[in-house]
Amino acid sequence: MPADDLDKTDRAILAALQNDGRMSNARLAETVGLSETPCARRLKRLENDGYIDRYRAVLSRGALGLGVVAFVLVRFAVHDRVVATRFEREVQAIPRILSCHNVSGSADYILQIVARDLDDYGTFMRDELRGLPGVTSVESALSLREVKAYGGLPLS
Template identity: 75%
Template sequence: MKLDKTDRAILMKIQSDGRATNASLADAVGLSETPCARRLKRLESEGFIEGYQAVLSRSALQIGVVAFANVRFGVHDRKLSDQFEREVQGIPRIVSCHNISGTADYLLQVVAKDLEDYGAFIRDVLRALPGVTSVESVLSLREVKRYGGLPLL
């Protein structure tokens, strides 16, 4: 399915405000409510919209550390990688995980209350995951740009 200008406008609007009413969405993209609702349903059913979620405040939740962990494996075995990926899915403080190229095998974004909490997580959880032989952490000092949605290329 090819996206037209109106489809793109709808996607951009709901990325910035997932709770926008159909009326405000229709107004923002220059449609009446019924055609706008139909387009939104079509975009959902065709998989352009995977879901809706709230953006939570790290400070209100007392999450003081955002870290990026480069994880390396000693042995590159498909079963071990699959097991690692399954286990990562069940660890809430790992907010993203990417299988990457380069000197590391995976890049994880991890959140913690403080450095002590992060250190315990690395020691007790991350290093205990299947296949992990080393972890190198990079700590975020300040977030300059937060995820604000995908660009429509």
């Protein structure tokens, strides 16, 4: 179903679940102005149609002792599909790399990385990131303060 086929109620369900993925069906139905059975049917349809990718908990970096967030521009000297595929596979296996995007512009990839502190980040850069397939240079931008975290996708 194309996004244009989502009505106001579908969008309200998706918005409510982006704010609280553990919301009970009863509370969700009340929030969007439906009775429970039609709400459950709509929710199941939204899941089956792929609008809801998965449910997850958002963990606290602070509570887990991950005080450093870095955005890293990764560059390759040679653009070889085999090397890029190996790089992407290895990146997916490293938990401290939260996201990886293949981008246009001066870099080939942008990574979001977490670390306990600057020493931990430096060790990771030296021992792991710089040794990944294809990597010839990296440039880090350290987050000084998070202004907005993942707030969900726009539904308008």
